[in-house]
Amino acid sequence: MQTPSETGSLDGEATSTNVHVPSEVDLPRIEKAVREILAAVGEDPDREGLLETPARVARMYAELFSGLHDDPRAHLQKFFTEKYDELVLVRDISFNSMCEHHMLPFSGKAHIGYVPNGRVVGLSKLARVVEVVSKRPQVQERMTETIANLLIEELDVKGVAVVIEATHSCMTIRGVRKPGSLCVTSAMKGLFRSNHSSRSEVMNLIYGG
Numbered sequence: 001m002q003t004p005s006e007t008g009s010l011d012g013e014a015t016s017t018n019v020h021v022p023s024e025v026d027l028p029r030i031e032k033a034v035r036e037i038l039a040a041v042g043e044d045p046d047r048e049g050l051l052e053t054p055a056r057v058a059r060m061y062a063e064l065f066s067g068l069h070d071d072p073r074a075h076l077q078k079f080f081t082e083k084y085d086e087l088v089l090v091r092d093i094s095f096n097s098m099c100e101h102h103m104l105p106f107s108g109k110a111h112i113g114y115v116p117n118g119r120v121v122g123l124s125k126l127a128r129v130v131e132v133v134s135k136r137p138q139v140q141e142r143m144t145e146t147i148a149n150l151l152i153e154e155l156d157v158k159g160v161a162v163v164i165e166a167t168h169s170c171m172t173i174r175g176v177r178k179p180g181s182l183c184v185t186s187a188m189k190g191l192f193r194s195n196h197s198s199r200s201e202v203m204n205l206i207y208g209g
């Protein structure tokens with residue numbers, strides 16, 4: 001099954017920069033707010049260099065938050081039956097998301113391991129799930145948990161392990177300013193929670209190189 005963003009046929013609009021804008025996103029409202037912010041920080045929103053900025057930022061937010069209007073489950077519905085009940089791991093899935101506290105990016109890699117229970121999905125679908133879930137304002141813990149729960153609910157897996165490593169710009173470019181700090185979160189479900197050797201196996205494959 002294709003999602004609206006894959007077909008490009010949703011009732012939203014395609015902008016000149018080819019960003020698909022779901023109809024739920026109110027671009028003029030974002031533009032107005034960005035103009036206000038520019039004025040509030042002491043800028044002149046009418047100077048030449050800033051004239052197009054509100055519209056640009058509106059399109060950018062539509063892109064960065066597109067996961068609010070997309071259902072990651074759609075990518076897990078096309079599974080196939082396979083008698084394989086060992087670990088499947090897709091490592092180093094890069095992503096960019098937005099921290100909901102400061103609306104600044106956090107970026108890094110997601111690793112998803114699962115042990116199927118009959119249903120196997122195409123490997124790219126795991127990366128597609130990360131892509132949709134990452135395009136929402138959130139905290140890293142919730143992103144990790146959300147991805148793990150999706151595999152449990154849609155594929156009925158025997159176990160799932162999701163590990164996310166990310167750097168948060170709200171910690172590097174402002175506030176405490178600690179460039180290089182890395183936040184690691186993990187969600188272990190099913191046999192990865194109950195079985196120590198399964199957990200060690202997946203962690204070794206993620207970090208063992």
Ligand SMILES: Nc1nc2c(ncn2[C@@H]2O[C@H](COP(=O)(O)OP(=O)(O)OP(=O)(O)O)[C@@H](O)[C@H]2O)c(=O)[nH]1
Nearest residue numbers: 099100101102138139140141168170171174175176
């Ligand atoms: N647990 C968690 N915290 C996050 C995440 N993203 C950002 N934060 C933190 O959210 C917290 C918000 O803290 P506040 O005290 O409300 O805001 P603040 O005054 O801007 O905090 P500082 O960043 O310490 O300057 C900060 O400690 C951030 O580091 C995340 O994904 N998970």
Ligand SMILES: [Zn+2]
Nearest residue numbers: 099101102170
């Ligand atoms: Zn933050």
